[in-house]
Amino acid sequence: MINWIAGFIVLLIKSGLVLGILLLLASYLVWVERKLLARLQVRLGPNRAGKFGLLQPIADAIKLLTKEDIVPAAADRPIFLLAPAVVALTALLMFAVVPVGRDLVLFGRSIPMVISDINVALLMVFALSSLGVYGVALGGWASNSKFALIGGIRGAAQMVSYELPLGLSLVPVVMLAHSFSLVDIVNAQAAYPFILVQPLAFAIFVISAMAESKRIPFDLPEAENELGAGFHTEYSGMRFGLFFLGEYVHVQVLGALVSVFFLGGWRGPWLPGPAWLFVKITIVALIMIWVRGTLPRLRYDQLMAMCWKVLVPAALVNIVITGFVILI
Amino acid sequence: MPSENRKNRTKPAQSSEVSLAETLKAFGCGFATTAKHLLRKPITEQYPEEKRQLPPRSRARIVLTRDPEGDERCVACYLCSAVCPVSCISMQSAQREDGRRYAVWFRINFGRCIYCGLCEEACPTSAIQLTPDFENCRRDILTLVFEKQDLLVDHGGKDREYNFYRHAGIATDGAGKGAHFDEDQPVDPTTNLP
Numbered sequence: 199m200i201n202w203i204a205g206f207i208v209l210l211i212k213s214g215l216v217l218g219i220l221l222l223l224a225s226y227l228v229w230v231e232r233k234l235l236a237r238l239q240v241r242l243g244p245n246r247a248g249k250f251g252l253l254q255p256i257a258d259a260i261k262l263l264t265k266e267d268i269v270p271a272a273a274d275r276p277i278f279l280l281a282p283a284v285v286a287l288t289a290l291l292m293f294a295v296v297p298v299g300r301d302l303v304l305f306g307r308s309i310p311m312v313i314s315d316i317n318v319a320l321l322m323v324f325a326l327s328s329l330g331v332y333g334v335a336l337g338g339w340a341s342n343s344k345f346a347l348i349g350g351i352r353g354a355a356q357m358v359s360y361e362l363p364l365g366l367s368l369v370p371v372v373m374l375a376h377s378f379s380l381v382d383i384v385n386a387q388a389a390y391p392f393i394l395v396q397p398l399a400f401a402i403f404v405i406s407a408m409a410e411s412k413r414i415p416f417d418l419p420e421a422e423n424e425l426g427a428g429f430h431t432e433y434s435g436m437r438f439g440l441f442f443l444g445e446y447v448h449v450q451v452l453g454a455l456v457s458v459f460f461l462g463g464w465r466g467p468w469l470p471g472p473a474w475l476f477v478k479i480t481i482v483a484l485i486m487i488w489v490r491g492t493l494p495r496l497r498y499d500q501l502m503a504m505c506w507k508v509l510v511p512a513a514l515v516n517i518v519i520t521g522f523v524i525l526i
Numbered sequence: 527m528p529s530e531n532r533k534n535r536t537k538p539a540q541s542s543e544v545s546l547a548e549t550l551k552a553f554g555c556g557f558a559t560t561a562k563h564l565l566r567k568p569i570t571e572q573y574p575e576e577k578r579q580l581p582p583r584s585r586a587r588i589v590l591t592r593d594p595e596g597d598e599r600c601v602a603c604y605l606c607s608a609v610c611p612v613s614c615i616s617m618q619s620a621q622r623e624d625g626r627r628y629a630v631w632f633r634i635n636f637g638r639c640i641y642c643g644l645c646e647e648a649c650p651t652s653a654i655q656l657t658p659d660f661e662n663c664r665r666d667i668l669t670l671v672f673e674k675q676d677l678l679v680d681h682g683g684k685d686r687e688y689n690f691y692r693h694a695g696i697a698t699d700g701a702g703k704g705a706h707f708d709e710d711q712p713v714d715p716t717t718n719l720p
Binding site: 234236237238239240241242245488491492493 | 556557559560561563564566567568569570572
């Protein structure tokens with residue numbers, strides 16, 4: 199019983215820590231993105247709230263929390279209220295299976311540095327990623343607005359399509375690690391990170407991951423120029439904030455997944471595990487911001503053609519080649 | 527053959543001729559360009575601290591100017607009021623003892639003004655002019671209604687030398703018929719001598 203209670207307390211502490219750090223990093227990722235994007239466009243970015251605009255995330259949060267939370271009269275109220283939570287929640291939950299370091303030994307107990315090491319963690323990540331589509335599609339549908347609906351439909355089509363190459367690109371990783379558990383996948387990369395043996399899978403995964411998180415070359419669901427704000431056109435206040443938060447948590451989660459599957463997770467010389475994971479997530483996030491500052495948005499048919507005619511066949515070929523190499 | 531037609535139409539649009547090397551080069555070029563911009567100094571002007579010198583003809587707060595002698599230029603002809611698309615100018619005309627026209631009161635509602643500059647174009651005496659002073663915000667909208675004393679300035683604005691009554695040929699106590707620049711004496715209609 200004591201054991202069970204102690205385990206429960208440890209779990210609560212770990213969840214609280216991960217949640218707090220994740221939200222804090224998400225808010226400062228927004229600051230980093232605005233600042234870096236501004237410099238890429240020869241602007242200054244936010245610099246009024248605090249030194250270098252460092253208090254900007256706090257100012258944004260206060261602004262979003264104090265704004266009126268408008269629900270359109272014609273909206274489907276319960277679904278409209280629920281949709282942003284789905285997006286933020288699924289993004290946060292995905293981090294539950296990401297290992298952040300080697301086991302911590304405290305008072306003679308070994309505490310694994312992961313909230314939950316389930317043996318089908320990879321499948322859970324995909325399940326949550328699929329559930330995230332509901333937030334976008336239902337948010338767009340429940341708004342009862344043309345722009346939001348078009349954005350939601352685009353989001354659903356895009357995310358369902360890109361789930362396929364996302365999953366297929368990880369099959370070789372599972373084949374190499376012989377496990378669905380993210381802890382085992384990181385441990386399998388003790389000698390070398392999988393990016394060295396699976397560069398093609400890495401490229402496919404990163405591209406599909408960016409499409410999953412609806413970021414700029416693939417931001418058709420919220421294409422400002424044509425749809426206003428896409429699926430979250432009708433949202434205001436903290437409900438819009440939740441969509442926003444979900445997007446930035448998603449960026450971090452994808453950074454974490456890229457590092458877990460291809461960059462060796464928390465493994466690395468000199469630095470402790472969590473620091474390495476943080477560095478890797480940051481690098482992935484910075485590259486995603488660089489991509490946002492560089493590439494234009496794809497057309498809808500280009501988006502679909504790239505998924506079904508390029509990424510899916512490439513991922514399938516990659517699986518066959520990997521299987522062949524493993525067999526001989 | 528509708529299907530064949532569609533094929534012919536879309537084929538040139540599809541850039542299937544671009545090689546992989548060209549694609550990668552284009553990507554690399556794009557990413558290099560943005561990376562280079564990262565090292566450039568931002569061109570942002572930090573407004574309240576750094577104020578740019580605006581061009582003299584930029585259009586903001588409206589003033590009523592004076593001629594070189596220091597008299598009001600405005601002759602209350604109502605042309606600015608008539609041309610104003612938002613009807614924000616109003617006035618009452620009157621005549622001075624010496625024959626010059628003037629505005630008894632002159633009012634511009636800057637809460638409605640769209641700073642289009644049509645009043646300045648319409649003005650025959652260069653009296654009404656727009657200045658580059660754009661920092662004219664008020665918390666109370668009624669304080670944006672400017673009366674004549676708020677609008678009058680003690681200089682000639684962009685057209686410092688011009689004096690309407692010296693050119694216009696209108697007789698006042700200052701100058702009678704034929705006493706203006708480039709003006710002949712009035713013809714005597716009772717004689718036909720050359």
